[in-house]
Every structure is written in structure tokens, then in C-alpha cells.
Amino acid sequence: MLGIKNVDELVRPIQGRAYIELQSGIVLARRALGHLRSAHETSLFISGTSAPTMAADALHRLVWNAAADLWGDGHYSSAVQRAATFLNAHVQDLTGRRDVSDNNLMAQVFSPSPPEIGKPRLRWPGEDTDLTVKAMRTGILQFAQGCFAAIRNPATHGTVELDPQEALEQLAILSTLARWIEQCELVRFDGE
Numbered sequence: 001m002l003g004i005k006n007v008d009e010l011v012r013p014i015q016g017r018a019y020i021e022l023q024s025g026i027v028l029a030r031r032a033l034g035h036l037r038s039a040h041e042t043s044l045f046i047s048g049t050s051a052p053t054m055a056a057d058a059l060h061r062l063v064w065n066a067a068a069d070l071w072g073d074g075h076y077s078s079a080v081q082r083a084a085t086f087l088n089a090h091v092q093d094l095t096g097r098r099d100v101s102d103n104n105l106m107a108q109v110f111s112p113s114p115p116e117i118g119k120p121r122l123r124w125p126g127e128d129t130d131l132t133v134k135a136m137r138t139g140i141l142q143f144a145q146g147c148f149a150a151i152r153n154p155a156t157h158g159t160v161e162l163d164p165q166e167a168l169e170q171l172a173i174l175s176t177l178a179r180w181i182e183q184c185e186l187v188r189f190d191g192e
Helices: 024-046 063-073 076-095 102-109 131-157 162-181
Strands: 120-121 183-189
Touching: 063 120, 063 162, 076 120, 076 162, 102 131, 102 162, 131 162, 162 183
Parallel strands: none
Antiparallel strands: 120 183
16 A cells, blocks of 8 residues: 555665664655545545444444344334334333333333332432432433334334434434433332
8 A cells, every 4th residue: 555565665774784774664654644644634525524423233232233133124214113112122121011111101110200019110320309310310201202202103103214314313312212221220119
């Protein structure tokens, strides 16, 4: 790539001395750095952005593992629907709640009201009086309901295939919810 055929070009003995010359190596290193800089600049010019990219397999494992096969086959809406379904089942498993699902399940398990017999809650950890904890609990409740109303339901009942970008964004949203759920504590009724 930079015209190097062998290491001899980098290391040359100086005649009559026990030293070697690395000057050509320094020149070569400068050339390599220049190439890297111009490759980066070229990439920016071509793509028009230096925005980060996101690897789908870095999403929460529950979400990506559920979606991966369908995604690979180009069924983006089905991949989103399956990920949401698996997330719903995960919350049911955590709470033992098989009597409700989707939006209603999220409303009940993240409810700020105290747990009832057979109706545990998932709570963001922390002191009940801490404003950030209160905000997270309220936000997760609303966010979880929104995920199932605005992502899972259209993916399940819609007929239009999502484009890959929009589907990836929806998987990222579900991944965020899955990570928050993972951090929540299960709170049961005192008598259970």
C-alpha cells in the first residue's frame, strides 16, 4: 500500500560503523500518517459525516438475539416485532405475570403504586425520595408503555415493511428499555 517491499528499506547499516539508519523509516512513517489522514478526510468527504455508527450485535443481547435471524433475512418489521415479544416475555418471566402483556403489563409492573399479592413491581433502584430516582421510575413507566404502543403494536399489526434504518432505531429503543429493566429491582408484596 505504501510501497514497502521488505524491512530492508527501513533499516540500513551505515558504512563502516555499528549503527543503522532509520531515516527512511521515519519518512515512511510520515508517509503512512499522511495516508491515514487523507484516507480519513476522503472518507469524511465521501460520506459527508463523521457521525458514529452502531453495531446491531452490540444491542442488548435479548433484543438482538431475538431479531438477528429475521434481520438477516431482510424481515425488518418482523425482527422488531419478535424483539418486542421476547422483551414482553422476559418481563413476564421476571414478574411471574402471565395474566397481562404488552402495554398493560408495562403499566402494571412499572406502576408507582405499591405491589399487591401476585402483582410485583419493577423499580429503578434508589431512595424513594430521590428526585432522579423518581424521574427514572416515571420515565421508564411511560417509556415502556410507549415502546409497546408505538413500536410493538405497529410491527405486529402493520402491513408496511420498515426500512432497515427505522427498524434499527426501533431495536435500539427496545435495547435501551431492556438495559433499564435489567437494572430494576423486583419488589414483591410484603406477605409474599
